Amino acid sequence: MSKFCQNCGQQMDDNVDYCPNCGTYSKNIMPAASDNNINQYQNSNQYQNSSQYQSYGAGVPGTAWGLGDDKKLVNKVAYGILAILLGYFGIHKFYAGKTMWGVLYILFCWTGIPAILALVEGIIGLTTHDDGQGNILA
Numbered sequence: 216m217s218k219f220c221q222n223c224g225q226q227m228d229d230n231v232d233y234c235p236n237c238g239t240y241s242k243n244i245m246p247a248a249s250d251n252n253i254n255q256y257q258n259s260n261q262y263q264n265s266s267q268y269q270s271y272g273a274g275v276p277g278t279a280w281g282l283g284d285d286k287k288l289v290n291k292v293a294y295g296i297l298a299i300l301l302g303y304f305g306i307h308k309f310y311a312g313k314t315m316w317g318v319l320y321i322l323f324c325w326t327g328i329p330a331i332l333a334l335v336e337g338i339i340g341l342t343t344h345d346d347g348q349g350n351i352l353a
Contacts, residue, residue, distance in 0.1 A: 288346075295337045302329065305324075
């Protein structure tokens, strides 16, 4: 039986005294219950949605490098390939729903800077942990 930290919601083994994510002592640990109770607890936990405490494991999508807070769930492989092959024109930004950044990439494509940024974004996008269905936040 596993348990979850009440401070950050991280799943822990029974034989662990401290949460590996936030260091909370085990007296503040709640035992694992049904999946509904776990999801309800994790959705109401203020630290679960914080990027400071977010862990990238199975079932939690990673974040591809990008500017702005408006993240959209996109296919990891499609985003990475678009960024590497057509990122010079910002096609991957349009795919991720960031129209303004896509327009900026098109306007400055003659400088070569968007090509370098897109190559980096594509590599990071392809190496980012996905949510188990091949999606990342971009």
